[in-house]
Amino acid sequence: MTDNPAHGAFDESAELRQLRDEAQSLRTELDETNQGVLALYAELDTQAEQLRQASDLKSRFLSYMSHEFRTPLGSILSIASLLDDELDGPLSPEQHKQVAFVSTAARELSDMVDDLLDLAKIEAGRISISPAWFDMLDLFSALRGMFRPIVDASAVDLIFEEPEGLPRLFTDDKKLAQILRNFISNSLKFTQRGEVRISASLEGEREIRFAVTDTGIGIPPELHGALFEDFIQVDSPLQKRLRGTGLGLSLCKRFAELLGGRVGLQSKPGVGSTFYVVIPLALAQEHGDES
Numbered sequence: 001m002t003d004n005p006a007h008g009a010f011d012e013s014a015e016l017r018q019l020r021d022e023a024q025s026l027r028t029e030l031d032e033t034n035q036g037v038l039a040l041y042a043e044l045d046t047q048a049e050q051l052r053q054a055s056d057l058k059s060r061f062l063s064y065m066s067h068e069f070r071t072p073l074g075s076i077l078s079i080a081s082l083l084d085d086e087l088d089g090p091l092s093p094e095q096h097k098q099v100a101f102v103s104t105a106a107r108e109l110s111d112m113v114d115d116l117l118d119l120a121k122i123e124a125g126r127i128s129i130s131p132a133w134f135d136m137l138d139l140f141s142a143l144r145g146m147f148r149p150i151v152d153a154s155a156v157d158l159i160f161e162e163p164e165g166l167p168r169l170f171t172d173d174k175k176l177a178q179i180l181r182n183f184i185s186n187s188l189k190f191t192q193r194g195e196v197r198i199s200a201s202l203e204g205e206r207e208i209r210f211a212v213t214d215t216g217i218g219i220p221p222e223l224h225g226a227l228f229e230d231f232i233q234v235d236s237p238l239q240k241r242l243r244g245t246g247l248g249l250s251l252c253k254r255f256a257e258l259l260g261g262r263v264g265l266q267s268k269p270g271v272g273s274t275f276y277v278v279i280p281l282a283l284a285q286e287h288g289d290e291s
């Protein structure tokens with residue numbers, strides 16, 4: 001069969017034609033796929049835009065709502081404190097107890113509203129970072145003072161390790177304090193005996209790590225990834241007795257990002273947890289000036 005050259009040529013051109021046809025149909029198919037992909041991209045764009053608008057609306061709603069809540073909550077708190085001080089006449093012990101319930105509930109609601117407002121502000125890109133030079137010793141002593149009433153009433157020790165040989169920081173100390181305050185208050189909430197230890201150490205040459213380590217109930221490994229999301233709480237018997245909204249850690253994460261850093265944790269159920277934040281020693285200035 002193959003020794004007939006004419007037949008061979010015929011064979012070849014038929015084969016070529018077939019290949020060409022196949023190539024052509026592949027090209028047509030590719031073109032169609034391309035168009036499909038383009039259409040999908042366009043649709044994704046529209047959806048992303050819609051999502052952005054929805055998220056904007058949500059942020060705006062949250063900030064208006066939380067803002068409006070603050071005034072009435074403030075008056076509930078001050079009226080409760082007026083009543084408690086017996087400025088308008090004496091209260092019975094039972095009434096004192098009831099007034100205390102009112103102010104505890106109002107304070108919790110007001111903390112939650114503050115957290116929501118912060119989250120909404122971050123989402124709307126409206127939170128401002130004001131870095132300044134400051135000493136960590138001042139930060140630690142402010143935190144120590146803030147937690148003294150809670151620590152005095154509990155069996156857990158709160159230990160601030162002396163920050164040795166660490167430079168001054170140039171960052172937003174209020175945001176950093178807010179992160180550490182959340183970590184410490186969590187640790188105190190979820191630790192029934194032992195200690196909560198706060199330390200600071202250099203991480204490489206340009207960063208500093210703050211760690212809050214407790215000897216508390218710990219967190220199962222499968223939940224470590226989700227914990228920094230909004231409203232995530234671990235289901236435990238202790239949790240049921242405690243208050244909280246599950247926004248603290250997600251705020252910590254966002255504040256850390258605003259400070260150019262990151263958060264993380266190591267934790268073992270029944271042994272304890274370490275929550276840390278690593279941030280640059282000096283926050284880069286937006287216009288590149290270091291002054």
Ligand SMILES: Nc1ncnc2c1ncn2[C@@H]1O[C@H](COP(=O)(O)OP(=O)(O)OP(=O)(O)O)[C@@H](O)[C@H]1O
Nearest residue numbers: 186187190218232233234244245246247248249273
């Ligand atoms: N040190 C810790 N030990 C054990 N569990 C923790 C610890 N820190 C956080 N968690 C778990 O992570 C959850 C989320 O913490 P987060 O601070 O976000 O919320 P919260 O403390 O419950 O409420 P909020 O901070 O908004 O008042 C907690 O409810 C708890 O289940």
Ligand SMILES: [Mg+2]
Nearest residue numbers: 182186248249
């Ligand atoms: Mg918390």
